[in-house]
Amino acid sequence: MHFIKLNNLLVIALVSTSLLSSYAYPGFNFGWGGRNHGSRGGISYGLSPQFYQFSCPQANDIVMSVLEKAMAKTMRIAASLLRLHFHDCFVQGCDASILLDDSPAIVSEKNSGSNKNSVRGFEVIDEIKAKLEEACPQTVSCADILALAARGSTILSGGPNLELPLGRRDSRTASLIGSNNIPPPNATIQNLITFFKRQGLDEVDLVARSGAHTIGVARCATFKQRLYNQNGKNEADVSIERTFYFGLKTVCPRSGGDNNISPLDFGSPRMFDNTYFKFILQGRGLLNSDQVLLSGGVIKTQELVKKYAQDEALFFQQFAMSMIKLGNLRPITGFNGQVRKNCRRVN
Numbered sequence: 001m002h003f004i005k006l007n008n009l010l011v012i013a014l015v016s017t018s019l020l021s022s023y024a025y026p027g028f029n030f031g032w033g034g035r036n037h038g039s040r041g042g043i044s045y046g047l048s049p050q051f052y053q054f055s056c057p058q059a060n061d062i063v064m065s066v067l068e069k070a071m072a073k074t075m076r077i078a079a080s081l082l083r084l085h086f087h088d089c090f091v092q093g094c095d096a097s098i099l100l101d102d103s104p105a106i107v108s109e110k111n112s113g114s115n116k117n118s119v120r121g122f123e124v125i126d127e128i129k130a131k132l133e134e135a136c137p138q139t140v141s142c143a144d145i146l147a148l149a150a151r152g153s154t155i156l157s158g159g160p161n162l163e164l165p166l167g168r169r170d171s172r173t174a175s176l177i178g179s180n181n182i183p184p185p186n187a188t189i190q191n192l193i194t195f196f197k198r199q200g201l202d203e204v205d206l207v208a209r210s211g212a213h214t215i216g217v218a219r220c221a222t223f224k225q226r227l228y229n230q231n232g233k234n235e236a237d238v239s240i241e242r243t244f245y246f247g248l249k250t251v252c253p254r255s256g257g258d259n260n261i262s263p264l265d266f267g268s269p270r271m272f273d274n275t276y277f278k279f280i281l282q283g284r285g286l287l288n289s290d291q292v293l294l295s296g297g298v299i300k301t302q303e304l305v306k307k308y309a310q311d312e313a314l315f316f317q318q319f320a321m322s323m324i325k326l327g328n329l330r331p332i333t334g335f336n337g338q339v340r341k342n343c344r345r346v347n
Helices: 016-024 060-075 077-094 122-135 141-157 189-198 203-214 220-229 242-249 275-281 288-295 299-310 314-328
Strands: 002-006 011-015 217-218 262-264
Touching: 011 262, 016 077, 060 077, 060 122, 060 141, 077 122, 077 141, 077 220, 077 275, 077 314, 122 141, 141 314, 189 203, 203 275, 203 288, 203 299, 203 314, 217 220, 220 242, 220 262, 220 288, 275 288, 288 299, 299 314
Parallel strands: none
Antiparallel strands: 002 011, 217 262
C-alpha cells in the first residue's frame, strides 16, 4: 500500500512495490544483496526473463541480429560464445569479468592458461554492446549480453530455446588466478566432477554442458597428449577408436601443428544435436574430458551419455536447465556492480 499526495489530497494507492519499481526504473528488478545463487531450472533472486521488458524490449532482437551475421561469416563463433559464457561464470560467477582488458587496476583473465590464445568472440560481444548502447544507453549489462549470446548461439545452431533469467550486473574486478581453475581438456572424470561441484553443479550439469561440444573445434595442442603420451609412457589413449586415432594423427603430428584444428563432433560440427554422445559411445570423443564421461568408470556419467545418445529431446531439456543453472552462478544484482558502457573496461 502506498500513500500518494495529489492536489493536496491524500490518495491510497494499492500498487505493489515491484510494479512501482518497474515503472520508476524500467527493467530494474531489485535483487538486494551482492551475489545471489540460483537453483536447477529456477530463477535466481533478482533475475527475471522480463527484466528488460520496459527498458530495452528489443535487446534480444539486437543480439540475434548480430549473431546471425557473425555466424554466417564464421560458423564456429557459436561454439566460441558458448564457451566464453562458461569460462566467465566459472570464475567469479556470471559477471562479465572475462571481458575486461588489462589496465592499471585489472589483470585480465584473458591472460590465463585456460584462456590465452583460446577464448574467442570478444569482437562479437563488442558489436552487440555498441548496438545496445545506441538503442538503450547503459541498460543491458555485459554479463547479460554473454548469457543472451550463448542462448542465441545455441538456438541458431539448431539447439534448444530456454527462458533466460536476466538482470545481472557487471563486475568491477577480474581474477586471473580464478580463471586458471577452469576444467582443462585433459581432465580426468574425478577432476571434472570436482570442478563442477565447487560451483554447485552436479554430474547432470557436467554431462549436459559437455554436450555443447556438439559444435565447434579444438586445437591439436588440447588432444595431442591422448595420441602420443597419455600416461607418460609415450603411448596412445587405449580408449580411442583406432580409425579415429589414425585420422587424428594426420591432423595432429607428434611434433608441431599445435594450432591445427579438428571438429569436436566431426559428424555434424555445425549442428547442435546429440551426435557428440553417439561418438563418445564409439570411442570417438576428441578431448580426454569428452571420452572420460564414458571411460572414466563413473556409472552416473556413463548412464547419462547413453541416455543422451538415445534421446536428443532429453539432452536438449537437460542442457537448457543446466544453462539456466550455470547462468545463475553468483550474479551481481541490485545496486551492486555496474552496467559497463564498454565491456572491455570498468566505467
